[in-house]
Amino acid sequence: MLRISNEPFDAGRELSAFEAEATGAGGIVSFTGLVRDHASSGAVRALTLQAYSPMTERGIETAMAEARERWPLMALKVIHRTGEMAPGEAIVFVAAASIHRRAAFEAADFLMDYLKTEAVFWKKEATATGEHWIEPRSQDYQDRARWAKV
Amino acid sequence: MLRISNEPFDAGRELSAFEAEATGAGGIVSFTGLVRDHASSGAVRALTLQAYSPMTERGIETAMAEARERWPLMALKVIHRTGEMAPGEAIVFVAAASIHRRAAFEAADFLMDYLKTEAVFWKKEATATGEHWIEPRSQDYQDRARWAKV
Amino acid sequence: MAQLLYFGRLMDTLGRPEETLTLPASVRDTSALREWLDRDRGLDGALxxxxxxxxxxxxxxxxxxxxxxxxxxxxxxxxGGG
Amino acid sequence: MAQLLYFGRLMDTLGRPEETLTLPASVRDTSALREWLDRDRGLDGALxxxxxxxxxxxxxxxxxxxxxxxxxxxxxxxxGGG
Structure with missing residues (x-):
């Protein structure tokens, strides 16, 4: 299940709903990404996320299908905010359910690495010194490279 | 924060409370373990968890302190059920908050491996064929060995 | 008419999120488009x-x-999202 | 009197979760305790x-x-929990 929306969401409520769907799962891993309140250029006032529909959705759905191929998952969910957000608000929520915990951990980790480096979004952070577009860190690309098929 | 209790808990509500405590965190990883509904010996009727207080608490607190030493964490929470549970109920909840997601993923993963193989609990599964004590699988010990300090 | 979309920092570079224009006859592929538009707007290689x-x-x-x-x-x- | 606690499957093996007893004079360490109790209850090496x-x-x-x-x-x- 994928949802991209300008609307704020509550990660706890999403986890409860996901748990109800994940019948028979032994373990659920969730990741919640939050708007940071501090950047190197000072206190963060807002973060703006831009998507390019339907390319953004198509890319995430392909990554979700790849996760389902690589790990035996009972359920999988991705929620991603777009538009303007305040510090502390949730940007992204990924949840994966499986019989064994390792599959759930790896699938959530894999999807986050995809979302950070390949998902079609652009991010702009507004701080006291102005607005700055943010691109992935080299660490993000290294994390993503861990999943390359050999 | 550690809580061991006979009372049922709601993972979604725990995640919301955790998020409120994790000020300044960029990412939160949670793991929720659920009572499985099927075992090799048939449909599961109940799972009973036994602890040995305060040894159980002391061990988990030591593992949490080790996680805080190994990764820069803003907040860390472990909830573990004891007593009798029905299939689908939550047994365990681990949440870790950090600035970067890798630390949060690894800390939650590390604590789950500890809880599965070293935390002082004993588990009994009741199925149609009777009651069976469950001990860690060899996979659990292998998972745990990943964190050995070299 | 082609519709051009500028995402992320290019929205600032081009001063708009999108525009609709007729491509010059010489622009038949993406390489030529990059070069023509970059020169036309004086972007100094940004594209x-x-x-x-x-x-x-x-x-x-x-x-x-x-x-x-x-x-x-x-x-x-x-x-990059998340 | 010593208090003995039996956890997990040993609760079933010993038929009780705990008991209080006076240790025999010969039992001065854990190895001797295992051997004495195992023999005393006829457990065939379980302890x-x-x-x-x-x-x-x-x-x-x-x-x-x-x-x-x-x-x-x-x-x-x-x-093992979780």
Whole structure:
């Protein structure tokens, strides 16, 4: 299940709903990404996320299908905010359910690495010194490279 | 924060409370373990968890302190059920908050491996064929060995 | 008429999120489009960077890829969400 | 009097979760305790398994570890939660 929306969401409520769907799962891993309140250029006032529909959705759905191929998952969910957000608000929520915990951990980790480096979004952070577009860190690309098929 | 209790808990509500405590965190990883509904010996009727207080608490607190030493964490929470549970109920909840997601993923993963193989609990599964004590699988010990300090 | 979309920092570079224009006759592929538009707007190579990818009708393409009037062409700086 | 605690499957093996008894004079350490109790209850070596660990006053110990009246001694099969 994928949802991209300008609307704020509550990660706890999403986890409860996901748990109800994940019948028979032994373990659920969730990741919640939050708007940071501090950047190197000072206190963060807002973060703006831009998507390019339907390319953004198509890319995430392909990554979700790849996760389902690589790990035996009972359920999988991705929620991603777009538009303007305040510090502390949730940007992204990924949840994966499986019989064994390792599959759930790896699938959530894999999807986050995809979302950070390949998902079609652009991010702009507004701080006291102005607005700055943010691109992935080299660490993000290294994390993503861990999943390359050999 | 550690809580061991006979009372049922709601993972979604725990995640919301955790998020409120994790000020300044960029990412939160949670793991929720659920009572499985099927075992090799048939449909599961109940799972009973036994602890040995305060040894159980002391061990988990030591593992949490080790996680805080190994990764820069803003907040860390472990909830573990004891007593009798029905299939689908939550047994365990681990949440870790950090600035970067890798630390949060690894800390939650590390604590789950500890809880599965070293935390002082004993588990009994009741199925149609009777009651069976469950001990860690060899996979659990292998998972745990990943964190050995070299 | 082609529709050009400018994402992320290119929205600031071009001063707008999108525009509709008639491609010059000389612009038949994405490489030529990058060069013509960069020169036309005096961008000093901003559109020639290897990290800027182009999508034609919502598919990311490798240069040079044919373009023509009627296409939706997106200029995409490095992406990343989360 | 020592208090003996039997956890996990040992609760079933011993038929009770705990008991309080006076240790025989010959039982001065955990190795002797395992052997005496296993023989006394006819358990056929169940308490001698290497995977059964003993805790004395809530600290896991390595055999042989001194025990005496007044101690709380726990017999612990392999642990694991989650």
């Amino acid at each position: 020639l960077e290897k990290t800027i990818r182009l999508a034609v009708n919502s598919e990311i393409v490798a240069d040079p890829h044919p373009v023509s009037d009627g296409d939706e062409i997106a200029f995409m700086p490095p992406v | 001698l398994e290497k995977t059964i660990r003993l805790a004395v006053n809530s600290e896991i110990v390595a055999d042989p570890h001194p025990v005496s009246d007044g101690d709380e001694i726990a017999f612990m099969p392999p642990v």
